[in-house]
Amino acid sequence: MFWQKLIARIGTTAVTLIGVAVIVxxxxxxxxxxxxxxxxxxxxxxxxxxxxxxxYGLDKSIPAQFLIWVQGVLQGDFGTSITTRQxxxxxxxxxxxxxxxxxxxxxxxxxxxxxxxxxxxxxxxGTKAEGAIDVANGMALSVPDFLWGLALILLFGVLVxxxxxxxxxxxxxxxxxxxxxxxxxxxxxxxxxxxxxxVSHMLMPALAxxxxxxxxxxxxxxxxxxxxxxxxxxxxxxxxxxxxxHVITREALPNAILPTLTLVGVQFTFLIGGTVIVERLFSxxxxxxxxxxxxxxxxxxxxxxxxxxxxxxxxAVNLVVDLLYTVLNPRLRHG
Amino acid sequence: MADLTDGRGAVKRRIGTRLxxxxxxxTLLLLAAVFAPLVAPQDPLAQDLFLTRLPPFxxxxxxxxxxxxxxxxxxxxxxRIIYGARLALVVALVAGSITCLIxxxxxxxxxxxxxxxxxxxxxxxDIWMAFPPVLFSILLIAVIGPGLHSIILAIVIIDWTRFAxxxxxxxxxxxxxxxxxxxxxxxxxxxxxxxxxxxPNVLPTIVxxxxxxxxxxxxxxxxxxxxxxxxxxDDPTWGGMxxxxxxxxxQAWWVLxxxxxxxxxxxxxxxxxxxxxxxxFDPVLR
Amino acid sequence: MSFxxxxxxxxxxxxxxxxxxxxxxxxxxxxEVHGLVGExxxxxxxxxxxxxxxxxxxxxxxxxxxxxxxxDLLTLPPAARRKRVGGLAALIPQDPLTALNPSRRIGPQITxxxxxxxxxxxxxxxxxxxxxxxxxQINDPARVMRQYPHELSxxxxxxxxxxxxxxxxxxxxxxxxxTTALDVTVQxxxxxxxxxxxxxxxxxxxxxxxxxxxxxxxxxxxxxxxAGRILEQSTVRDFFAAPTHPYSxxxxxxxxxxxxxxxxxxxxxxxxxxxxxxxxxAYDEAHHG
Ligand SMILES: Nc1ncnc2c1ncn2[C@@H]1O[C@H](COP(=O)(O)OP(=O)(O)OP(=O)(O)O)[C@@H](O)[C@H]1O
Ligand SMILES: [Mg+2]
Numbered sequence: 001m002f003w004q005k006l007i008a009r010i011g012t013t014a015v016t017l018i019g020v021a022v023i024v025x026x027x028x029x030x031x032x033x034x035x036x037x038x039x040x041x042x043x044x045x046x047x048x049x050x051x052x053x054x055x056y057g058l059d060k061s062i063p064a065q066f067l068i069w070v071q072g073v074l075q076g077d078f079g080t081s082i083t084t085r086q087x088x089x090x091x092x093x094x095x096x097x098x099x100x101x102x103x104x105x106x107x108x109x110x111x112x113x114x115x116x117x118x119x120x121x122x123x124x125x126g127t128k129a130e131g132a133i134d135v136a137n138g139m140a141l142s143v144p145d146f147l148w149g150l151a152l153i154l155l156f157g158v159l160v161x162x163x164x165x166x167x168x169x170x171x172x173x174x175x176x177x178x179x180x181x182x183x184x185x186x187x188x189x190x191x192x193x194x195x196x197x198x199v200s201h202m203l204m205p206a207l208a209x210x211x212x213x214x215x216x217x218x219x220x221x222x223x224x225x226x227x228x229x230x231x232x233x234x235x236x237x238x239x240x241x242x243x244x245x246h247v248i249t250r251e252a253l254p255n256a257i258l259p260t261l262t263l264v265g266v267q268f269t270f271l272i273g274g275t276v277i278v279e280r281l282f283s284x285x286x287x288x289x290x291x292x293x294x295x296x297x298x299x300x301x302x303x304x305x306x307x308x309x310x311x312x313x314x315x316a317v318n319l320v321v322d323l324l325y326t327v328l329n330p331r332l333r334h335g
Numbered sequence: 336m337a338d339l340t341d342g343r344g345a346v347k348r349r350i351g352t353r354l355x356x357x358x359x360x361x362t363l364l365l366l367a368a369v370f371a372p373l374v375a376p377q378d379p380l381a382q383d384l385f386l387t388r389l390p391p392f393x394x395x396x397x398x399x400x401x402x403x404x405x406x407x408x409x410x411x412x413x414x415r416i417i418y419g420a421r422l423a424l425v426v427a428l429v430a431g432s433i434t435c436l437i438x439x440x441x442x443x444x445x446x447x448x449x450x451x452x453x454x455x456x457x458x459x460x461d462i463w464m465a466f467p468p469v470l471f472s473i474l475l476i477a478v479i480g481p482g483l484h485s486i487i488l489a490i491v492i493i494d495w496t497r498f499a500x501x502x503x504x505x506x507x508x509x510x511x512x513x514x515x516x517x518x519x520x521x522x523x524x525x526x527x528x529x530x531x532x533x534x535p536n537v538l539p540t541i542v543x544x545x546x547x548x549x550x551x552x553x554x555x556x557x558x559x560x561x562x563x564x565x566x567x568x569d570d571p572t573w574g575g576m577x578x579x580x581x582x583x584x585x586q587a588w589w590v591l592x593x594x595x596x597x598x599x600x601x602x603x604x605x606x607x608x609x610x611x612x613x614x615x616f617d618p619v620l621r
Numbered sequence: 622m623s624f625x626x627x628x629x630x631x632x633x634x635x636x637x638x639x640x641x642x643x644x645x646x647x648x649x650x651x652x653e654v655h656g657l658v659g660e661x662x663x664x665x666x667x668x669x670x671x672x673x674x675x676x677x678x679x680x681x682x683x684x685x686x687x688x689x690x691x692x693d694l695l696t697l698p699p700a701a702r703r704k705r706v707g708g709l710a711a712l713i714p715q716d717p718l719t720a721l722n723p724s725r726r727i728g729p730q731i732t733x734x735x736x737x738x739x740x741x742x743x744x745x746x747x748x749x750x751x752x753x754x755x756x757x758q759i760n761d762p763a764r765v766m767r768q769y770p771h772e773l774s775x776x777x778x779x780x781x782x783x784x785x786x787x788x789x790x791x792x793x794x795x796x797x798x799x800t801t802a803l804d805v806t807v808q809x810x811x812x813x814x815x816x817x818x819x820x821x822x823x824x825x826x827x828x829x830x831x832x833x834x835x836x837x838x839x840x841x842x843x844x845x846x847x848a849g850r851i852l853e854q855s856t857v858r859d860f861f862a863a864p865t866h867p868y869s870x871x872x873x874x875x876x877x878x879x880x881x882x883x884x885x886x887x888x889x890x891x892x893x894x895x896x897x898x899x900x901x902x903a904y905d906e907a908h909h910g
Binding site (some may be wrong): 012015016017020021023024026030138139140142143144146147150151152153157158239243266269270272273276277280281288291292295296298303306307310311314315 | 412458459460462464467468469470471473474478499550551554557558561562563574577580581584585588591594598599602603606607610611619
């Protein structure tokens with residue numbers, strides 16, 4: 001049953017990805033103005049433009065271009081960036097670690113903040129403190145990452161300048177890294193000085209991304225904790241002599257997490273989507289920032305590559321969450 | 336016991352104040368936008384190189400008439416915020432309504448008619464959900480070119496799924512209820528049932544989503560003007576002001592702070608309005 | 622002194638102060654089985670919950686004492702009270718389907734109290750759980766210990782909950798309608814099982830039920846409740862020979878056979894109900910005012 005489900009899910013995922021590819025492909029080829037003409041020096045002749053257009057395959061019909069592109073993709077060739085003339089795959093994979101690190105850090109922060117809010121709210125239910133947590137949750141939920149980012153820039157970049165609000169790492173530092181995963185590699189190399197610098201750069205953008213998700217986690221988890229707290233097995237465990245904290249964390253929490261988890265999956269893809277603007281806001285050198293530059297420069301192959309990569313990440317996250325749900329739920333595991 | 340209040344009453348009262356505050360702010364904004372030429376103290380486009388980066392009125396060096404200071408070109412921040420409200424509200428109302436109409440219609444059909452209609456629409460929703468929305472909107476604007484129409488179009492294209500997803504699920508749940516079956520037994524057609532029986536029951540949800548969507552539209556517009564893709568660069572937009580403020584945040588914080596606060600309050604007001612309406616519509620609390 | 626002694630217990634709703642229990646007193650000696658009967662909403666479960674310290678948040682104790690093994694529980698700080706109750710008493714819940722944690726295996730759910738609260742070694746606790754599962758007639762206990770609740774039937778789960786209740790050799794068990802959620806054929810087996818276990822272990826039992834037939838078989842004494850008031854309290858023999866309160870008499874008279882399989886209480890004449898209502902109103906007037 002598990003494998004059947006997995007194969008069906010992979011099938012729909014493939015359909016989704018093909019759909020995404022077709023749409024991007026069509027949309028960006030409707031761009032008015034020839035992107036090739038813009039990259040040539042002012043004195044270029046018509047013939048030069050035509051030659052270069054042919055070089056990038058832009059003179060063929062859209063379906064033909066699509067086929068060529070798909071053929072290339074299947075061989076790991078996503079084309080060449082028009083602005084930098086480097087392979088799209090190299091460019092995209094070069095930036096991916098930065099965005100992944102940022103997203104994962106934000107996710108971890110969201111889970112911690114949201115989890116603490118939910119647990120505290122449940123522990124203090126019926127008091128004023130619970131009301132305060134609810135209000136804070138509501139606020140955090142209705143304001144998007146873009147605005148939180150700006151607020152954090154003002155608060156911790158300008159008013160109390162304790163964190164970096166621009167870039168991924170202080171430019172003057174020597175980086176010994178061989179992978180793009182600075183955060184992990186600095187730890188691995190025991191370069192805590194670098195690690196601290198990187199964290200100080202990531203903390204604000206990650207927090208901006210984390211706040212709305214934390215609020216969602218806080219709200220959902222608290223709600224399902226509250227429902228769970230009324231169930232008989234929770235009451236039974238009270239009669240055994242356990243205190244409130246044990247009852248909440250050991251008996252209620254494991255069962256309350258599952259319903260939250262499914263919703264957090266979709267929300268995490270929203271978070272990753274949010275990196276586009278938040279990276280821009282904090283001049284963080286990730287995929288999103290590169291994507292906006294690519295759009296502004298009309299770098300079609302690069303835009304295509306980035307959007308496809310995002311779509312792959314989104315669908316992969318949803319797939320993983322689905323499987324995780326199956327694995328974590330004892331009822332489905334032995335069903 | 337007259338002095339002991341019912342817990343439910345307290346909740347309702349809180350919702351009341353929230354609705355009032357949110358509605359109040361939005362009304363104020365609407366009035367400011369409509370009567371912008373009358374209430375704005377300065378011409379929002381007027382540059383004055385002798386009056387650049389004036390601080391707000393309570394700081395040293397402020398000029399009378401420039402209450403919230405000026406930007407690096409000497410343009411009045413307050414006046415630009417007031418004029419910026421025009422674009423923000425037009426986008427919110429127009430883009431919000433069109434998105435709502437299209438998304439709800441598709442969601443209703445998918446959820447009630449089921450079959451291949453649902454199959455196609457659900458697949459489309461899946462594909463849409465695989466796009467990073469901000470990137471998608473920036474891409475669309477880059478393709479169709481900047482301008483008010485483009486912003487509205489981009490928001491509609493990107494956000495219809497918000498309505499479609501929720502309305503589909505709701506219509507599906509309603510469709511399974513007995514009253515639908517009895518309406519059909521009574522001889523009502525499929526479309527008739529959908530519009531007369533299902534739609535009224537889904538309407539509260541749609542209205543709540545609409546208010547939330549208006550807040551989102553304001554944000555999307557701000558993001559697009561922030562990356563300089565909204566309308567022409569001169570016209571005052573909150574997002575454009577924020578972009579400029581972000582760039583000069585160390586020299587003139589007020590250029591960032593005031594439009595940001597405005598945006599915060601507006602987004603919060605729309606969502607509180609939505610939450611308030613949700614509670615109003617909730618039969619348990621009513 | 623009795624092992625459990627509830628004195629003048631009064632419970633009420635926190636927000637509007639509506640009384641749920643009115644001046645309830647009862648005594649259960651060691652090894653005795655005491656039945657609590659009354660119609661739905663009479664407050665039977667509230668008595669058990671008050672003893673075990675699991676009252677709903679909306680309910681508060683307005684007065685009274687609950688003495689368990691010579692200590693008034695209501696004078697203890699919460700942590701000490703939990704520990705004392707956890708060591709001396711246990712609950713057999715009503716609905717076995719919801720009374721086991723769906724995400725944990727059966728084994729730890731039986732042994733956790735022994736290990737965490739009473740400080741047993743894990744191996745000892747597991748051996749004890751195996752013994753008890755055998756005693757409640759579960760085949761292949763070792764396998765069941767590794768299973769999750771959803772893999773087991775309702776009857777199996779109730780057996781497990783009974784084993785779990787007896788695990789720490791409590792001196793008092795509260796059984797709150799332990800068979801109502803099960804189907805009729807299983808009900809009898811479970812009832813026999815509880816009675817047998819109680820007799821072997823010499824545990825006192827507070828037995829909440831709708832079913833006078835069950836009371837006549839399992840209990841030695843009983844209390845009849847109506848709207849949070851105790852109307853009659855006596856030994857089972859006296860009660861079934863000659864109930865003193867007209868309400869009880871009506872209940873008894875209306876029960877054709879003690880072994881009514883549905884176990885529901887049959888209608889009581891209007892006149893008696895009206896008189897009871899007036900009595901309760903007068904009581905509230907006198908105590909509230
Ligand atoms: N969580 C709660 N909050 C407020 N009131 C409650 C709560 N649970 C029960 N009550 C009220 O307390 C009274 C006594 O309830 P209790 O559960 O003790 O009745 P019972 O005699 O056990 O009935 P049943 O046979 O239906 O189980 C009832 O009037 C009920 O409405
Ligand atoms: Mg009960």
